[in-house]
Amino acid sequence: MAGFSEGELRALAGVRSFERGLGYLDAVSGVEVGDGAVTAVVYGTDVYEVELTLGEGTGVLGWCGCPYGQEGNFCKHCVAVGLTVLRHAQEIPRQRAAAKARASGLEAWLTALSRDELLALVREQVAGDRELHRRLELRAAASRCDLGTVRERVLALIDPRPFARYGYVEYADAAGYARQVAEAADALRALTAAGQATQAAGLAEEAIGALGKVYGEIDDSDGMVGQAAHAVVDAHLHACRGARPDPQRLAAWLVDHVLGDGSDVTDLDPLDYADVLGPAGLARMRQLAEKARRRSPRGWAEQCLMERLVKAEGDVDALVALYAKDLLPSGATHLHIAEELDAAGREDEALAWAERGLRDCAQEAHVDGRLVDYVCARYMRANRMTEVVSLRRDRLRAERSLAAYQQLRTAAGAAGCWGSEREAALTILREDARQGRSGRYGGSVLMDALLDDQDVDAAWREASGGAGDRQWQQLADLSREARPADALTVYLRLVEQLKEPTGDRVYEHMARLLLGARDCHRALDTLNDFTAYLAVLRADLKRRRKLMTILDRHGL
Known part of the structure; x- marks a missing residue:
């Protein structure tokens, strides 16, 4: 009758969350059954709102305001509410029908009201709901182009101080602040709709700047404030498309914002403004980005901005030149260049850059494994198996890891020479074990290799010389x-x-x-x-x- 079962709750939550949910049955209150959902409150570490969506034939979906639930998990609070619903499953159809009837009755009643009656109802609600009063007041100011009032209210909505009880917006208060930011975005759109796009664009830039300054003092673990801030950016873009501001000035503002400290909150992409900037604005943005990169050649934001702009132009040679100015010692940049050349159909140049990366990084302790994989894949396509084995052998000597051993085994097996390669590889790893060198997860890499080969007898012979508890258990499992x-x-x-x-x-x-x-x-x-x-x-x-x-x- 509820549309789901206890077994489904257990499967959705997992054993641990399900068992923990059993302890919260007495903490569930305020259960309300709607036409397609059940809402309730669960008292745990904090007070959490829970909503279960009851689909016809689709089972149950859960949402909870707790941190674990916000990550998309079916948490213990959802389990508790679900079990509470199952306890009263016989009442669900009646409650659903009643909820549907209430909704239908409300719609019919509103439709039958006259204009004067509706106005009286709205005034009554506004008088008793401060938040609704504020929202409608702001909408009214935007519609009559009362710029002073709109600016004052928008900046007040962006101000987090009413939520910062200890000088910091805590996780529990972030959702309320995010609603205010979203309300500011709505007001900016309303201002544009009222024919004040230029003013809306300027005010949006002011609001975006203010958000950037305060975001570091907000616990936005769920990303709700960032989502609302992006709505402000969307309102700014919408206003710019209506106002058509000076492209040179807009380009300068976009570069300043993207390279500034407050850019994280908005996730603004300057190329979204390409239609507003036009060729002149895009060229100016490229000039400013190049100037910023010269000032800070190692700056991550400067590098990303330049990459975005150069990629948008479709100039592969310019992008290669940009990457080549700052080649990482791991070979990761060489791989980026190879991938861009591959995408442009220039495969020979791509392989040459990847091979150069291996040469340039030959003496480095860490080489990006993806670069080695890329070159090996290209060599295998060309049936250059001897070179693949040589590369994998070199990586094992440099890395001394199980992954490097496995890759050598695969390559040498394909080339038909694993017997001789294995003995040489185990000799290297045996010397490491003798010197007490451990692998990434404890114990010698030699033991990992022997266990991966399922060479149980050899693993028992070597275990006393450097096996960790994890490896001992694996050896026991195999034996x-x-x-x-x-x-x-x-x-x-x-x-x-x-x-x-x-x-x-x-x-x-x-x-x-x-x-x-x-x-x-x-x-x-x-x-x-x-x-x-x-x-x-x-x-x-x-x-x-x-x-x-x-x-x-x-x-x-």
Whole structure:
């Protein structure tokens, strides 16, 4: 009757959020069932509004004002509201029908009102709703071109101080401030619609500047303020298209804004103004961008602006020249150049630039892996497999990583020479392990390579010389059937290490280790020993109720 099930809630939320939602059932209040949605309030760390959309045959979608929900997740608060709805599922059709009837009745009543009655109703609502009064007052000022009032109100809406209780707009207050900024954008559009596009453009620039100055003092984790600020930019562009301002002056303002400290909030793209700027304005913007880059050749904003302008002109040689002025030591810039030349159909030049990148970066500790991949892909297309293997061999010597080992294995396997290459590669990694060098995630890269090859016997021989706990567990996982006694020793040692730490992740890890230990005992025909061991372990840790729950769920 509700249009969804408890199983669907569990699938949407995941096990952890679903279980946490069970603890919030008593925190749900104010449930309202509409024609296609249910809204409610859930009291948690803060007070959160929740909305569940109930589609016909499409299941349930959830939205919540909590941080986790704002990231697009079906959170514990959504679970709590969903379960509350399911408890009263028989009442849903009646409540839906009642909501639809109320909406239909309201529409019919409004339609039947005379002009005077509607005006009286609006005045009544304005008198009792300060925010509505302010919005309509601003719309009225814009419609009668009262520029002084509009400017005063727009800048007041942009001012975050009423929301900054401690000199900073906190996360909980950002949504309210964003609504005010969006209201300012609406007023600017209304001013343009009233025939005051020039004034609207000037005021929008003032508002955009003010937003840039205050944005650093706002917790805009959900991006709502940025979204509203972009609406102000859209209002500015709309006004400029109506006002047709001086292209030279507009170009200067756009460059100043994009290169200024406050550009992050608006995400303004100067090329959106191309139709307003025209050839003269675009040329002026290019001049100003070049001047700014000369002043700050390493500036990220200056580089991005120049790239955007040069790309828009479609001059590949100019773009290559721009990139070539600042070649990164990792080879990433060489790769950008190669990709641009490829897109222009100049493949030979593209490969030459990529090969130059490998030469230029040969002595660097880090080379962009994408550059190596690019050259290898081109060589493979040309059946230059010996050179592919050589490149991958050089990268392994430089990087000493599992990824480099895997790439060498793939290339050498395709070239039919993996046997000899493997021995040479393992010799390099074995020397690293002897010197105590670890991989990115702990333990030697040699162990990672042997485990990735599933060379279990060799991995056991090398494990004592540099395996980390992660690698020991992986080795045990690979050895349950062939070497159950050895694997069991590893599992039990790792379980002992997890007796002190707490938390769901630790408990899930312990459960996985115990399952592995049980498999080893089964292979050794000693399941009674495992049963006795598990009983002692559970008795020792019985106060950890969540651990007991997780062990029960895994059948332990």
